Amino acid sequence: MSTTAGAGHAAEALAATSLLRFATAGSVDDGKSTLVGRLLHDSKSVLSDQLEAVSRASQARGQEAPDLALLTDGLRAEREQGITIDVAYRYFATPRRRFILADTPGHVQYTRNMVTGASTAELAVVLVDARNGVVEQTRRHAAVAALLRVPHVVLAVNKMDLVGYAEDVFAAIADEFSRYATSLGVPEVTAVPISALEGDNVVAPSAHMDWYSGPTVLEHLETVPVTHDPTDDPARFPVQYVIRPQSAEHPDYRGYAGQLASGVLRVGDRVTVHPSGRSSTVAALDVLGRPVDVAWAPQSITVRLADDLDISRGDLLAPADASVRPSQDLTATVCHLHDRPLRPGDRVLLKHTTRTVKALVKEIPSRLTLADLSQHPEPGELAANDIGRVVLRTAEPLPVDAYTDSRRTGSFLLIDPADGSTLTAGMAGGAFADADAPAAEAPDGDWDF
Known part of the structure; x- marks a missing residue:
């Protein structure tokens, strides 16, 4: 087999793997950045020049071994302070799955950054220092995960090496956190005892905790079902751009381009344009310039309708029978x-x-x-x-x-x-909003609406 053919098959195999978006959160010094660095390092997702740069930076700080936290704490100011300030996004893959990781900061004053990082996540990894147990910031991160409807939560009880890998310490923390998360409505919590510094139960099983028979962090990330399929939801198509090519070949072409936010659209579907409320039928669908009979989220598509309606950027197409009430x-x-x-x-x-x-x-x-x-x-x-x-x-x-x-x-x-x-x-609405709150009265002032 040629090198080109082999690369092509590898690319096809990678494209066929599923994608998991996940976020990490934890209190300051709980070891989030070290965990992320360990994941990247032990899963062979770090380039050699990156590892060399981390080794040099670690030596400059007087550390003998590479500080894997520096693989994510990329900003110089953050390195000098020893904290993570901004959301650091990392992309990596294993033979079983592709990942988009958002490493969020642990300080109380950066709760907003966790909201940003977890807003699109399907899983959240919440770290706890085994010496400290569940603290206020742990509860805060669990509440944010519940607020944002993150369907899966992993409790990573870190620094187990500093408590002698004691099973009873892990069990007590896992029980307390699980009870709190359940009270928030978090549907699933998986607890894993780890040492990010030593590599225990991050990628490879730990030789120090034979009492634990569950998955490693990476094994769980690779196998957790991505339960929510956007195609299961009703179709929602926000119009981003109106395409009107001026050509002799397509003199009457009018297409509405954008990304299908959820659901499935088919040629022949009856749709309503919101907020105007006018309806039409999907006459054609184009994906990458080619006509198709069906499109599904999150594809970027162009929709053509049977009727000439006044549609512009910001309008939303939804099934005619959908309960959309602008x-x-x-x-x-x-x-x-x-x-x-x-x-x-x-x-x-x-x-x-x-x-x-x-x-x-x-x-x-x-x-x-x-x-x-x-x-x-x-x-x-x-x-x-x-x-x-x-x-x-x-x-x-x-x-x-x-x-x-x-x-x-x-x-x-x-x-x-x-x-x-x-x-x-x-x-x-939101997880903590009052659905029965009264409607707002029309405001006064120069913004008269």
Whole structure:
């Protein structure tokens, strides 16, 4: 077999493997970056020049062995402080699965970064120092995972080498965390005792913990079922771009391009355009410039309709029989991301899928205390990293799904209209929102909607 043919078969095999998006979280010094570095190193996902650079940096810091944490703590300022500040994304693969990893920071003041990293994750790895057990930040990370509807959680009890690999220490931590996570509604918790520094139960089974018969961290990542298939959800197609080629070959071509957020579209399907409410039939579907009879999420496609409708960027195509109810009133759970507080009366831009509209913050009914899940009523504002409920009024109706039904079309961003900076990440309804909250009254002022 030629080298080219062999590479082609390898590429086909890699493309056929499933993809898992997962995030890591833990308190400061629990060993997240070391765990990620160990995963990359022991799964042979590190290039030789990267490993050499880490070895040199470790020696410069007086360390004899390579500090695998430096494989993810790539920013110089972070290395000097010994902490992870930003979300570090890493891409790697094994013969069984491809991975997109978001290594999130552990500091309390960077809760917003965990929200960013875990927002698209299908699994969260929460680290706990075996010497400290479940602490407040552990509960905070579990609550964020529950809030974002992450379907799988792995509890990695790290630094087992520092507690003599004691089974009773691991069992007590696993029991406490599992009970707390279950109370939050986390559907599945898998606990694994590890030593990221020594490599125990990260990629290879540990020789020091024969009492543990479960999977290693990597084995679980490779085999956990990616339970949610976006094609199982009702079709949602946010229009990103209208294609009108000016050519003699296609004088009447009008296509609507974008990424199919969920579900399946077929030629002949009856669809409704939101928020206008007008309906038509799918006349043709194009994928990569070629006609197809069916398309499924998350493919990027072009949709052509049988009728000439007024459709532009930001409109949403959904099945004609779908229960989509565009509204200008929105109650949501949000995580505030900006250093400038969010207050009632703030005028913002709301970005939902491909549509951006003006919006007004009508109320902030409560702020969530993640440590015990208590609600602080009428906080007056949300500061950076705060999670709370907001009531919004938008200038135009938006077809927003409940976040519990769709993480893609149930989420949105609030943006500063002055400088375009992202203020807040929102989830319509949300795990801790009050579904019976009253609708907002129409606001006064120059943004009259």
